[in-house]
Amino acid sequence: MNLDDTISAIVTGGASGLGFATARVLIAAGARVAIFDVSDDGADRAAEIGARFVKVDITSDDSVQNGLDETRAAQGVERILVNCAGIAPPARVISKGQSHLMSLFEEVISVNLSGTFRMVSRCAAAMAGLEPMADTGERGVIVNTASVAAFDGQIGQAAYAASKAAIAGMTLPIARDLAQSAIRVCSIAPGIFGTPLLKGLPDHAQESLGKQVPFPSRLGDPDEFAGLVLHIIRNGYLNGEVIRLDGAIRMAPR
Template structure:
């Protein structure tokens, strides 16, 4: 798939992996609609790269996601690429000195990370499927979801996060099979420890300790490397139904 001359939708686009992906896609010639919470969009107003249009929307809301997709007009390039980066990563043990894991926190994590991903996937797929196919095999587009290595080796305190990301991994193959007849590919990226604003808040000592645990190279992953992988997935037409770990060979210890 050629990225130049298409419309791409990126969730969680105000910062971190989403912002890096939006910037990389603009550099490749795409028009990018970036979804994020209204508060995040307001906080990053004026800092958005040219070619990225931030839209306030909650990924768990059918109404708000439909409204964001409806901003793609008939004169705009067709929607061909969707990248789901929106998510949260709470830390809570099942049992701790604070009591039992709050059911509402578990539910909220599943709602944003898993149901939100599915909500965007299904609604965007409907829009992509209505576009004209391209090429010999009738390709229409690609949806990239974001899981985590925690989907495979969840650490202590990551039960809600691991469950949500494990669900994203489990959706990958059936989603790719479901959407094959519409010419839409589906892949998932499972990042390791990434150098995002969320992690930077832990401080340089914690970050250095985390980086030392990565077999090679001994550093945190960069958001632009995630974006680079999204570009590769878009341009590599035979990659479909795949979950790719991007983690420097990291396997998470219990804690």
Template structure:
């Protein structure tokens, strides 16, 4: 898949990994639709990336009509949607029982699953229905690519990460069956599972916290860069033989219990 003049949408596209992905896609010549909850930052990102080739829609990924309306607006703006990158998500931390033995609030677990897992599935299923109606873009019959974001926590969740790990493990488990479901339609599905990434939220933490997070990275001995995540997105879009795969992007990190 060649990205020049193609339309891509990025959920959570106004910050962190999503923003880095949007920048890389624009630099590759794609038209980019940013789907995010933050309207103020959305307008800022459009101004930064250029109004001619960037479009923002305020979206709740959990809401069917919100996503469907956003997809329609993106199609009206730029035409056929060929790439969807799901980066929207939250990362709460809470033990199942606190020091007093009080159970973690069920609503917080449910919210994490709803945003990270259900939200990713909701966007993927709706964008797949749009892609399926589009003409193939090459002789192999490729119609589109969906890239979801998991985490190494989906494999090795740490203490306090039950909700986050469950949501990201669900995305990993979705990858192959979703790819199999959509293969006859020429739609590929892959997932990236980042390790500890140097997003603005993490870089705002004290240096000793950052050092602790990167201590178990094998090489290079540092936090991952959002730009490295974005490079992998570009490669997955362009390499048509990668399908149904979850790729760890973690410098050899295996997460300890805490």
């Protein structure tokens, strides 16, 4: 898919980190971008790059539908969806004799997995009604965010790893399902990236994490994630794939 100002894109979790970098890159490539986020400073962040901000809670059917209605009225039906919204609260299965809170487990699944699927299903339904693009015959592209934790989950990541493994696992069946509508679906499984969460750690801690990466031995740059999103969008033969973006790291137990 070639991007221009007729292409509408939605990026969830786009007010920071990987999502913000992705929104910025898509705008630079020519697309019109709406950021869906619950962040209080989301409007200011979106204004920095010329994106539209819509406060959306992806765990809520009503919030998602209202956000989609508002976005479509302003910039047309989306042909691109990039799901970056997610949470990663650490918790052991047993900690100090206490079991993992089911409410926390269910919250992680609700945001990371159910929220992602809610966006996929709602956007795919609208994309399927669009005319195929003249140059490629496709109607839309969806990119979801998994994680290396889907394959190498660490201690304390049971909920997070489960949610991301599910995103990886549903990539191919969704791609097969939506093939009849000419909608491509891929997922990216990033490793250790320099998001605001990690950048808030002391320099020595960031350096230690970076050294765990075989090559290049550093934290990933969010622009590298965004660059892969852009490549997936532009490469019409990429479909149904989960792509690790991790410098060849395989996470240790802790």
